[in-house]
Amino acid sequence: AQSVTQLDSQVPVFEEAPVELRCNYSSSVSVYLFWYVQYPNQGLQLLLKYLSGSTLVKGINGFEAEFNKSQTSFHLRKPSVHISDTAEYFCAVSVGGSARQLTFGSGTQLTVLP
């Protein structure tokens, strides 16, 4: 079975500073990886996904993530954050083949400070 670990539950950062949200996964087979964002009182929105190909994935709102198979990581980065990026971020994995459900990490609350 696959699992996802988000190493930081809370990440405070000042506006315009860079940020990295960490995600590690465990799976014995090939995986698909996702980052979702959840704003207060809303559902989840896809930021970016890795299915295959280039290990550097660019998403919406200036976010990007790098798939590292040897370290089983999929860290999310943004070079300069804005107040509006304050939200909870979830890393998720879906195992290739017949399994279609997503297994989510516990989430990282990103708080951007003025």
Place this chain on the structure above:
Amino acid sequence: KAGVTQTPRYLIKTRGQQVTLSCSPISGHRSVSWYQQTPGQGLQFLFEYFSETQRNKGNFPGRFSGRQFSNSRSEMNVSTLELGDSALYLCASRSGTQPGELFFGEGSRLTVL
């Protein structure tokens, strides 16, 4: 294109009652999944439906059930409610059966008293 619509958005029930939540997927999407979100357990997969058939089920008791209609709309039902069932229930749809982007609704927030 309208997004995923969930009703009701908020509801309050008491222990022992049952509840039915509804989800209308994005037009053309045939796959609907349900997730439970709680502060303690995070996001947990309940089940997925595709073309009216349950394709996958999470590790939840039989009190949690669902179905999908021919128009892809889905309902989930929780019977004999317990306090621990208080959660945000999220529905998500996608166009096919392969892994890919899930489009989430805003959720139905259930409070069990």
